[in-house]
Amino acid sequence: MAEQTGLGRDFLRSYWRALGLxxxxxxxxxxxxxxxxxxxExxxxxxxxxxxxxxxxTLVRSVGHTTERLALWQAEALVEHMAFRNDLDDTSxxxxxxxxxxxxxPVLEAQLVHAWRRQLAALAGRWSVEFSGARAVDDSGHGELPLxxxxGFADIVSFTTRTASLRSSELSDFVSDFEAGARDVVTSAGGRVVKTIGDAVLFIADDVHAGAEVALGLATEGRDMAGVDxxxxxxxxxxxRVLSRFGxxxxPSVNLAARLTDEADPGTVLLDPATAALLAGDARFALTARAPREVQGLGTIAPVQLQRAYTPEL
Structure with a gap:
């Protein structure tokens, strides 16, 4: 390969390792x-x-990491389909x-290219709206994160207990239903899923009001996401402000959101006081202060519960 491409062996090895192969x-x-x-190329x-x-x-590793997970995800979905359709055991x-x-x-490959193009176009559109009118600012002395x-996080209550007795097919359905349902709720409310971690979803939104809609959607619609219990x-x-890297x-806001999730009651949304202040003037939302509490690593925090404002029917 080195002779055919004219590239050094070290370059070839580092490329292959970055792909995860x-x-x-x-x-x-x-x-x-x-x-x-x-x-x-x-x-x-x-x-x-x-x-x-x-x-x-970084560029090569992004492709390797994403496609490794994608190939496994798609292959397992096909295995599940073949087993159900043909009444086969897992090995068969x-x-x-x-x-x-x-x-x-070939069909899956074409879908990958199409989806990547659409996702890149969507990203370009968001960046165009957010940054096209901005001026470059030297914030090197401030150390602020850029975005x-x-x-926020959405975390299934008592996940370990609820899934301990499930068979493999039932566990697969449970996790798949939660992830698919959560993605639908997040996307329809104007947010984006960053990643799923088994029993939790990390999401972002470009403005705080859209983020509030996502959070409330997950809390109130989560019980019937994707038409399942x-x-x-x-x-x-x-x-x-956050740093976006490696997908x-x-x-600090990510760490705080993770800790607030641990403090929330089932079916509720918790905010920090600064985020609550940004939403205080929006008539769609109701905010209720909760008792301050000590959180390891963060000290005392005073969470605020977010709810939809009650609007009586006319």
């Missing part, structure tokens, strides 16, 4: 012409854009998926 022995025939073409791209080694590794269903991959893969966002969730929402978000 094993570097096999030198005597094994592993690479294809498609691999050589992809390597030439990314090397040319890096040179043309003047990418540092760190930036290039996996063998059937292997047999069918040559015909199934103002509403960030999903246990109550505890929800938090914090407005603050995730980081910052």
């Amino acid at each position: 094993p570097v096999t022995g030198s005597d094994e025939e592993t690479f294809t012409e498609d691999d050589a073409q992809a390597l030439r 990314i090397a040319d791209f890096a040179e043309a854009e003047g990418l540092s080694s760190r930036s290039l590794t 269903a996996r063998l059937l998926v292997l047999d069918r991959l040559p015909s199934l893969a 103002p966002r509403a960030v 999903v246990p109550p969730v505890r929800v938090s929402l914090v407005w603050g 995730d978000v980081f910052g």
Whole structure:
């Protein structure tokens, strides 16, 4: 491969590792012409854009990490489908998926490219609205995180207890229903899911009011998400500045939101006082101060419960 592409062995090894793939022995025939073409293209791209080694590794790793999870997710979904449709055990269903991959893969590949293009266009649209009128500001002396966002968590109450006695198929349905339902609620209310962590969802929104709608939607609609009986969730929402990296978000507001979720009662939404102040003038929402409490690592916090304001029918 090094001879064919004109690239150094160290570059090839680092690229393959960044993709999350094993570097096999030198005597094994592993690479294809498609691999050589992809390597030439990314090397040319890096040179043309003047990418540092760190930036290039991040770009390659983003593709590797995402597609590894995607391939596993799709394969497991197909196994579940084949097992149900053909009344097969798990092993037989996996063998059937292997047999069918040559015909199934092209469709999935085309869907991946289409979805990526649409997601990139959506991102470009959001950035255009948010930043096109902004002026570059040197905030190097302030150390502020770059992006103002509403960030929150939704966490299933007593997840371990509720799932301890479930069979594998039931657990799969439970987790799938929660994730699909949560994504639908978040998206329809104007937010975006950052990631799901088994029994929890991390979401963001570009403004605090949309974030409040997402949080309330998860708390009030969570019991019937995706048309199934999903246990109550505890929800938090914090407005603050975050750092977006690796498809995730980081910052003090993320940590605070995680802790507030732990403090929330089932089916409720908790805010910090600063976020509550931003929503105080919105007639759609009702805010109720809760007793201050000590939270490890954060000291004393005075959470505020968010609810929909009662509007009597005329």
